Amino acid sequence: MGACNITVLLLVIMLWLPHGLSMGNSCSASVLEARRFFELENEQLRRRFHEEFLSGYNYNTNVTEANRQAMIEVYARNAELNKRLAQQIKASDYIQSEDADIRRQAEHLSKLGASALNADDYLALQNAISSMQTNYATVTVCSYTNRSDCSLALEPHIQERLSHSRDPAELAWYWREWHDKSGTPMRQNFAEYVRLTRKASQLNGHRSYADYWVQFYEDPDFERQLDATFKQLLPFYRQLHGYVRFRLRQHYGPDVMPAEGNIPISLLGNMWGQSWNELLDLFTPYPEKPFVDVKDEMEKQGYTVQKLFELGDQFFQSLGMRALPPSFWNLSVLTRPDDRQVVCHASAWDFYQDSDVRIKMCTEVDSHYFYVVHHELGHIQYYLQYEQQPAVYRGAPNPGFHEAVGDVIALSVMSAKHLKAIGLIENGRLDEKSRINQLFKQALSKIVFLPFGYAVDKYRYAVFRNELDESQWNCGFWQMRSEFGGVEPPVFPHRKGL
Numbered sequence: 001m002g003a004c005n006i007t008v009l010l011l012v013i014m015l016w017l018p019h020g021l022s023m024g025n026s027c028s029a030s031v032l033e034a035r036r037f038f039e040l041e042n043e044q045l046r047r048r049f050h051e052e053f054l055s056g057y058n059y060n061t062n063v064t065e066a067n068r069q070a071m072i073e074v075y076a077r078n079a080e081l082n083k084r085l086a087q088q089i090k091a092s093d094y095i096q097s098e099d100a101d102i103r104r105q106a107e108h109l110s111k112l113g114a115s116a117l118n119a120d121d122y123l124a125l126q127n128a129i130s131s132m133q134t135n136y137a138t139v140t141v142c143s144y145t146n147r148s149d150c151s152l153a154l155e156p157h158i159q160e161r162l163s164h165s166r167d168p169a170e171l172a173w174y175w176r177e178w179h180d181k182s183g184t185p186m187r188q189n190f191a192e193y194v195r196l197t198r199k200a201s202q203l204n205g206h207r208s209y210a211d212y213w214v215q216f217y218e219d220p221d222f223e224r225q226l227d228a229t230f231k232q233l234l235p236f237y238r239q240l241h242g243y244v245r246f247r248l249r250q251h252y253g254p255d256v257m258p259a260e261g262n263i264p265i266s267l268l269g270n271m272w273g274q275s276w277n278e279l280l281d282l283f284t285p286y287p288e289k290p291f292v293d294v295k296d297e298m299e300k301q302g303y304t305v306q307k308l309f310e311l312g313d314q315f316f317q318s319l320g321m322r323a324l325p326p327s328f329w330n331l332s333v334l335t336r337p338d339d340r341q342v343v344c345h346a347s348a349w350d351f352y353q354d355s356d357v358r359i360k361m362c363t364e365v366d367s368h369y370f371y372v373v374h375h376e377l378g379h380i381q382y383y384l385q386y387e388q389q390p391a392v393y394r395g396a397p398n399p400g401f402h403e404a405v406g407d408v409i410a411l412s413v414m415s416a417k418h419l420k421a422i423g424l425i426e427n428g429r430l431d432e433k434s435r436i437n438q439l440f441k442q443a444l445s446k447i448v449f450l451p452f453g454y455a456v457d458k459y460r461y462a463v464f465r466n467e468l469d470e471s472q473w474n475c476g477f478w479q480m481r482s483e484f485g486g487v488e489p490p491v492f493p494h495r496k497g498l
């Protein structure tokens with residue numbers, strides 16, 4: 001835990017420093033006036049965020065048409081107010097203020113993104129996005145073994161099959177069914193989304209929406225560094241990929257997994273092939289050193305979802321951080337309700353008021369969710385740590401940072417040392433072979449994710465920049481997944497979907 005403590009301490013220091021250093025010493029009348037202006041506007045912004053996240057949470061925890069409409073109405077109303085504020089700032093001289101903090105707030109609040117659109121276009125954009133969300137949250141597919149049962153949801157039913165079936169035909173069935181139903185009907189909405197974000201970029205003076213996204217990293221060299229980092233990683237990833245392909249061939253035979261070329265994504269235990277650790281039993285380098293199944297131990301000890309979150313809460317408190325407030329326990333949705341549709345994808349929410357932070361996820365008791373619980377609580381703890389900041393600063397310093405906070409914590413929580421400390425395994429010291437098994441498991445999750453994440457961003461940049469013709473949107477994506485990750489759809493070419 002020592003290393004973890006230092007990391008967390010550094011994070012806290014980093015959070016404090018920028019604001020503390022940027023206050024400046026100026027007390028001129030214009031600076032005082034500007035401070036007053038941003039104080040008032042930040043309070044208004046905080047209220048708008050509060051209202052937006054409340055309506056977004058209502059929709060995400062109860063996916064109905066009425067809640068979708070209510071949410072996009074709030075977004076549209078606030079977009080107009082954000083636009084007005086940005087215009088006011090642009091018409092002032094705040095961006096040239098002698099005070100660094102005022103300059104930074106002014107810059108942030110004048111970046112409009114999609115809010116630059118006119119009211120009709122903005123509403124159309126939100127409609128396209130939320131229609132995709134609704135479809136994603138509610139799509140079900142037919143069972144491979146009983147085609148008249150078409151009630152299988154991604155979480156938990158399809159994921160359970162992807163994790164446990166070893167029948168390539170069944171795996172390909174679920175992959176194709178889910179993509180056909182989640183992707184294909186959304187093509188028009190995606191096209192509308194791309195069209196309107198292009199329009200917003202033009203209004204904001206950006207070359208594309210990709211440039212709008214990338215600017216938040218505040219480094220003109222960001223994309224080149226991203227490419228260079230990925231290139232550095234590739235030789236290692238290729239070894240991992242080659243080893244997994246070899247083990248898949250051993251299991252399935254050369255007809256299903258040839259010696260050369262891409263791996264069919266449906267064989268990898270995850271719908272997007274973004275992590276492969278569900279198939280650990282097929283790949284373990286030293287099978288004679290089996291992993292202790294934490295899930296069995298959790299069941300034996302009577303673990304509940306509530307207990308997983310309590311453990312997470314205690315862990316953060318043991319690092320000297322804040323306890324989860326009572327509202328977290330009362331207002332979060334921690335398991336899948338059976339009386340309504342919810343967006344099951346785990347997410348952590350900040351409501352910008354009275355330390356109101358919540359998690360929405362369809363938690364189950366196993367080691368995967370044990371990890372996710374700590375990851376999500378990382379977001380929550382970060383929200384609580386920066387809640388004193390003005391609304392404009394209540395976020396990560398760049399779009400990648402929030403995810404890193406949760407993962408730093410979650411990685412240390414999954415260590416043998418910690419699992420022993422909380423009584424889930426007996427032996428916290430791993431011998432060499434067990435350690436390699438453990439590191440291999442991490443690689444199947446963390447290293448394997450990188451080509452996936454890289455391809456998704458490169459793909460979106462290419463679409464936003466009009467470098468891919470609309471007729472090539474599907475094919476272009478699979479070319480990138482093939483080139484960067486060495487995986488391909490089980491049905492190739494997968495012409496219909498996105």
Ligand SMILES: [Zn+2]
Pocket residue numbers: 375376379402403406
């Ligand atoms: Zn996250």
